[in-house]
Amino acid sequence: MASKNINLKLKVWRQENAKSKGQFENYDLKNISTDSSFLEMIDVLNEQLVGENKEPVAFDHDCREGICGMCSLFINGQAHGPDSLITTCQLHMRKFKDGETITIEPWRVGSFPVIKDLMVDRTAYEKIMQAGGFVSVNTGGIPDANAIPIPKPNADEAMDAAACIGCGACVATCKNSSAMLFVSAKVSQLALLPQGRVEASIRAKNMVAKMDELGFGNCSNTGACEMECPKGITLAHIARLNREFLCANVKD
Amino acid sequence: MNVFLKSSIGKKLLMSLSGLFLITFLLVHLVANLFLLGGDDAYNVATHFMDTNPVIQIMQPILAVGFLVHIIYGIIIELQNRKATPVKYKLVNQKESSKWVSRNMIWLGLFVFAFLVLHIANFFVKMKFGEMAEVNVDGVTMHDSYALVAELFECKIFSIVYIIGFIALGLHLHHAFWSAFQTIGLSNDVWRVRLSVLGDIFAVVITAGFTIIPLKIMFFG
Numbered sequence: 173m174a175s176k177n178i179n180l181k182l183k184v185w186r187q188e189n190a191k192s193k194g195q196f197e198n199y200d201l202k203n204i205s206t207d208s209s210f211l212e213m214i215d216v217l218n219e220q221l222v223g224e225n226k227e228p229v230a231f232d233h234d235c236r237e238g239i240c241g242m243c244s245l246f247i248n249g250q251a252h253g254p255d256s257l258i259t260t261c262q263l264h265m266r267k268f269k270d271g272e273t274i275t276i277e278p279w280r281v282g283s284f285p286v287i288k289d290l291m292v293d294r295t296a297y298e299k300i301m302q303a304g305g306f307v308s309v310n311t312g313g314i315p316d317a318n319a320i321p322i323p324k325p326n327a328d329e330a331m332d333a334a335a336c337i338g339c340g341a342c343v344a345t346c347k348n349s350s351a352m353l354f355v356s357a358k359v360s361q362l363a364l365l366p367q368g369r370v371e372a373s374i375r376a377k378n379m380v381a382k383m384d385e386l387g388f389g390n391c392s393n394t395g396a397c398e399m400e401c402p403k404g405i406t407l408a409h410i411a412r413l414n415r416e417f418l419c420a421n422v423k424d
Numbered sequence: 425m426n427v428f429l430k431s432s433i434g435k436k437l438l439m440s441l442s443g444l445f446l447i448t449f450l451l452v453h454l455v456a457n458l459f460l461l462g463g464d465d466a467y468n469v470a471t472h473f474m475d476t477n478p479v480i481q482i483m484q485p486i487l488a489v490g491f492l493v494h495i496i497y498g499i500i501i502e503l504q505n506r507k508a509t510p511v512k513y514k515l516v517n518q519k520e521s522s523k524w525v526s527r528n529m530i531w532l533g534l535f536v537f538a539f540l541v542l543h544i545a546n547f548f549v550k551m552k553f554g555e556m557a558e559v560n561v562d563g564v565t566m567h568d569s570y571a572l573v574a575e576l577f578e579c580k581i582f583s584i585v586y587i588i589g590f591i592a593l594g595l596h597l598h599h600a601f602w603s604a605f606q607t608i609g610l611s612n613d614v615w616r617v618r619l620s621v622l623g624d625i626f627a628v629v630i631t632a633g634f635t636i637i638p639l640k641i642m643f644f645g
Contacts, residue, residue: 280513412612
């Protein structure tokens with residue numbers, strides 16, 4: 173596709189800090205290449221703002237290749253914008269029309285407070301991970317390869333779950349702000365493998381308890397999370413988390 | 425146990441199990457109702473059987489508890505979910521990622537509940553505590569339940585209200601059926617499709633089955 177330049181109207185959420193009220197600001201951007209990524213477009217906006225002696229827009233980003241989970245943004249009413257299986261950094265301006273108004277908001281989740289402008293504090297995810305998203309192993313010599321046989325389908329499914337980058341799009345898009353897709357991916361990736369199986373019950377219990385404590389909502393199976401997930405994590409993982417959690421409680 | 429029932433998944437398990445119980449009740453209710461298509465005697469005998477069957481009588485208070493658990497926990501979960509999202513998006517495009525029904529289960533549920541209150545006032549209260557005309561079928565004296573049903577549905581407004589209630593119930597079931605199994609953990613990428621199809625068939629059977637009755641009385645007496 174031939175690249176061209178487009179003009180855009182941006183409606184960007186500006187908020188000084190977690191306490192302040194915040195409001196939308198309108199910006200006009202000219203000559204944005206359709207080959208540029210969404211974040212590059214915001215870079216151009218910030219260059220423009222700095223040139224005008226204004227405060228640039230604060231937004232999260234790091235690797236810009238869709239694997240770090242740092243970028244966020246609710247673009248035109250959708251987490252990571254209007255494309256599937258990508259993060260915001262992988263969204264390109266060719267998805268937008270010349271003259272289009274683009275509304276950009278931060279994740280709106282009670283447990284992810286806004287730090288500034290479009291940046292939110294996703295420490296709640298770290299706290300859930302600290303509650304059980306790990307395998308307790310004693311360090312020592314490297315075990316022999318293939319000493320623990322793992323069926324290929326299990327390895328594949330664990331790998332699918334492990335693709336979760338913890339960006340928070342699932343919570344951001346969920347009308348209930350439920351973190352179930354994230355927690356289920358983290359529980360699945362370990363529960364499917366023999367090394368993680370040992371602590372599967374306690375892990376499910378601790379991570380769910382932490383998730384509830386941090387004020388995430390209750391999943392109502394709308395399925396919006398899997399549609400917006402940049403890594404294609406499916407609801408089947410949530411069913412597995414439910415199984416793990418219920419079995420763990422039955423055992424008590 | 426207490427900690428478990430306070431957890432998000434524990435509360436949802438109660439929603440799921442009470443929901444599946446209510447789904448079973450709907451099926452029994454529908455089977456009893458369809459005797460109406462066999463005429464007044466068939467319906468009166470079926471109703472008399474339900475009235476006098478000890479199992480049905482024991483199940484009645486349990487059913488009431490099932491409704492209460494489902495409604496109360498549904499409201500608790502909804503309120504918590506609202507609290508979890510204190511600031512709403514100014515622009516949100518949810519129809520790309522989820523179905524309207526799945527996002528509005530609380531409203532469909534409350535609508536069905538309002539319909540249930542009307543329904544109990546129309547039939548259950550009258551059958552249980554009111555003065556009913558009596559008929560004699562094969563030497564057994566019983567309530568003329570058929571007359572009660574026929575009288576109500578001859579009024580077109582009631583028939584239409586009931587049919588709208590059945591459609592809301594069907595929409596609720598469209599999301600509820602698979603969702604109940606998902607919450608228990610009895611789903612994966614394969615079974616999700618199967619259960620969704622089964623749920624849709626069930627929803628259509630329930631809605632169509634109940635709707636036949638006011639339609640029959642309206643058009644064929």
